[in-house]
Amino acid sequence: MKALDLRFRQQHVRVSENRDRALKVMHGRLVFFQVIACLGFAFMGLRATDLMVMQAEHTLFPAAEMLVHDEAMMEEQQADVVALTRRGDIVDRNGVILATSLKTDSLYVDPAEIIDKQKTAYELAKIFPEYTADELLEKLNLPRRFVWIKHGVTPKEQEAVLNIGEPALGYTQEDYRFYPQGALTSHLVGRINREAKGIMGLERGLDEYLASQKATEVSDGEAELRTTIDVRVQHILRREISNTIKEFQAKAGAGLVMDVDTGEILAAVSLPDFDPNNPPNPNAPEMFNRFSQGVYELGSSFKIFSTAAVLEFKKVGMGHRFDAREPITYGRFKIHDYHAEKRILTVPEVFMVSSNIGSAKMAEMVGTDNIKAFYRDLGLMDAPQFDLKEVSAPLVPNPWREINTLTTAYGHGIAISPLQLVRAAASIVNGGHLVTPRLVVTAPEDLEKTVRIVSEKTSRDMRALLRLAVTEGTGGASDVKGLLVGGKTGTAEKPSKDGRGYDRHRLLSSFLGVFPVDAPRYVVFIMVDEPKGQKHTFGYATGGWVGAPAVGRVIEAMAPMVGIKRRNTDDAHDIAAPLKRYVHFKEHDR
Amino acid sequence: MSLQRVFVIFLLVMFGVSAVTLYQVSQAVQHKERVLAAKRREIAQLKEERRLLKAEWSYLNRPERLEKAANKLLDAKQISIENVTGDAAQVPEPDVPSHPPVARKRFDNVQDAAATEPAAGGDAE
Numbered sequence: 001m002k003a004l005d006l007r008f009r010q011q012h013v014r015v016s017e018n019r020d021r022a023l024k025v026m027h028g029r030l031v032f033f034q035v036i037a038c039l040g041f042a043f044m045g046l047r048a049t050d051l052m053v054m055q056a057e058h059t060l061f062p063a064a065e066m067l068v069h070d071e072a073m074m075e076e077q078q079a080d081v082v083a084l085t086r087r088g089d090i091v092d093r094n095g096v097i098l099a100t101s102l103k104t105d106s107l108y109v110d111p112a113e114i115i116d117k118q119k120t121a122y123e124l125a126k127i128f129p130e131y132t133a134d135e136l137l138e139k140l141n142l143p144r145r146f147v148w149i150k151h152g153v154t155p156k157e158q159e160a161v162l163n164i165g166e167p168a169l170g171y172t173q174e175d176y177r178f179y180p181q182g183a184l185t186s187h188l189v190g191r192i193n194r195e196a197k198g199i200m201g202l203e204r205g206l207d208e209y210l211a212s213q214k215a216t217e218v219s220d221g222e223a224e225l226r227t228t229i230d231v232r233v234q235h236i237l238r239r240e241i242s243n244t245i246k247e248f249q250a251k252a253g254a255g256l257v258m259d260v261d262t263g264e265i266l267a268a269v270s271l272p273d274f275d276p277n278n279p280p281n282p283n284a285p286e287m288f289n290r291f292s293q294g295v296y297e298l299g300s301s302f303k304i305f306s307t308a309a310v311l312e313f314k315k316v317g318m319g320h321r322f323d324a325r326e327p328i329t330y331g332r333f334k335i336h337d338y339h340a341e342k343r344i345l346t347v348p349e350v351f352m353v354s355s356n357i358g359s360a361k362m363a364e365m366v367g368t369d370n371i372k373a374f375y376r377d378l379g380l381m382d383a384p385q386f387d388l389k390e391v392s393a394p395l396v397p398n399p400w401r402e403i404n405t406l407t408t409a410y411g412h413g414i415a416i417s418p419l420q421l422v423r424a425a426a427s428i429v430n431g432g433h434l435v436t437p438r439l440v441v442t443a444p445e446d447l448e449k450t451v452r453i454v455s456e457k458t459s460r461d462m463r464a465l466l467r468l469a470v471t472e473g474t475g476g477a478s479d480v481k482g483l484l485v486g487g488k489t490g491t492a493e494k495p496s497k498d499g500r501g502y503d504r505h506r507l508l509s510s511f512l513g514v515f516p517v518d519a520p521r522y523v524v525f526i527m528v529d530e531p532k533g534q535k536h537t538f539g540y541a542t543g544g545w546v547g548a549p550a551v552g553r554v555i556e557a558m559a560p561m562v563g564i565k566r567r568n569t570d571d572a573h574d575i576a577a578p579l580k581r582y583v584h585f586k587e588h589d590r
Numbered sequence: 591m592s593l594q595r596v597f598v599i600f601l602l603v604m605f606g607v608s609a610v611t612l613y614q615v616s617q618a619v620q621h622k623e624r625v626l627a628a629k630r631r632e633i634a635q636l637k638e639e640r641r642l643l644k645a646e647w648s649y650l651n652r653p654e655r656l657e658k659a660a661n662k663l664l665d666a667k668q669i670s671i672e673n674v675t676g677d678a679a680q681v682p683e684p685d686v687p688s689h690p691p692v693a694r695k696r697f698d699n700v701q702d703a704a705a706t707e708p709a710a711g712g713d714a715e
Contacts, residue, residue, distance in 0.1 A: 097648040102641060
């Protein structure tokens, strides 16, 4: 009995132990899940506190915040893309903006979604007076889902469009090319088309350069192309050419200002010009670039080269004489002087009175081969390398006969662009180094200065001759007190409209000035197309009456801007003074 | 309490702490990203505005416009070569009251500091 009782007790204890163990495990698991649940609630509580308290200062609407955040990120990415693809700005040598790309809104419509087409067209026509309601209605009736209404909509116009309340109207941002200087630099800067491709001027000439961020100079994270243009000088040149055109009732005009050492072009004008923000038809006459694309027989300015050639190749002295008593007869051609002196002339006299006969004899003395080679070296026989693509090849006699050697000596029978003339003249007066015309600022160490065109002595002699042509010759009206101006007039008759010979009533009058002529810094050239003689010019419309005063005014206005100081210009300081002993003074026409 | 249980509890605590820390870091990063995005957007907007203002400045400062405005509003003539005396040092000082003493002193200090600053880029040896 006792043994039975003991066994029962042992079994009871075992069962009890097993139950306690199971209860303990169950209890442990319950606690574990309770902890997890508590942690979960604590997490949710913390998150709620975080959102409502800690982040409360940022936004009351976390979802909207996240949306804004995502949009911001997207906008930022888009901004990066725009910055990468945005066309570089074009600035002048002082950083003044000539062309820039701005983000503007463009208005489009989804014609399929439009509610009231007639009303919308009528309302839009009130906002955009450049369109009629019928034109707009035609756009709204197009069987497409996307039609442009207007590019570059102003904020005021946007507000007015919004007030129409038409949901089918929408906006998209586009890059708009803006030219703040307007017509002032139109032919230099040019313009782009709707596809952002350069179609004119620097925009065309350096299209890839401007479109590629890598190639352009980067300033403050933005790309820009620094040009050699100085808008102040550009304005002066444009103003004076424009005034001269008005004064002489001329058809057109052109001009250039070039740094003689670097070939940098500070200003280049072709009038009439246009506003690149609102360009005319591509075939309009104002779209023609007269300073680099147009080629002209520029007349006596060419004597700079024939005179330089005789000094360089034949080493003649200033006292060398050329017989200008009689016109030169060559076959059916007759070469005579405009300001006929009918006497024997020294080299300075030939240049000073602009004798065609003397210059032709100089070229004859140099010889055809030499003169052709010299013109070629000066870049007068081929199209120049330039940053603009609007350049033309010169019209050179082909075949070149002996008579051409004589006539080209005074700029007759060879047509070049003003750019070529200015470049060649700069290369002669700067000490004799060929310069390359450039519109983009180049580091001084990158400027090549290796090709010598004429000797230092010839360059010096030519500078003295240019000064003499101003102090005693045809270019007197260009002189500016306190500045040593040198220069050469040019008056050419234009080919007659019937193609037979030249029209003596249709002139191309020009003047090429150099200053300060003893140590030249700039060449200034102005050409006026078909000026008419005026009462105050005694009916004359030659280079001396038309171009020279205009160049003088440009030099006077630009000198203080480019830091050229007033000088003593009396005979003791005048480089032309030593030449006066070769000049036999008498009354002569201007 | 067995060592194993202590270890498990320790792991759970560590897990919890890590989770909270990670959460905080994640939140902080998101917040910073939002701030950064907003700043970048603001910078982009300001840059765009600056571009617009620069373009407008160039437009309003067109030489032709300035010349017309000067001719109309100022009793001044165009500068000629006669007016250029030489360099800026030759221009006499305007007869105006001197700067306030404090500002003047500060300016002098800047000049003195610049004058006494040793030349940069010299060889250490």
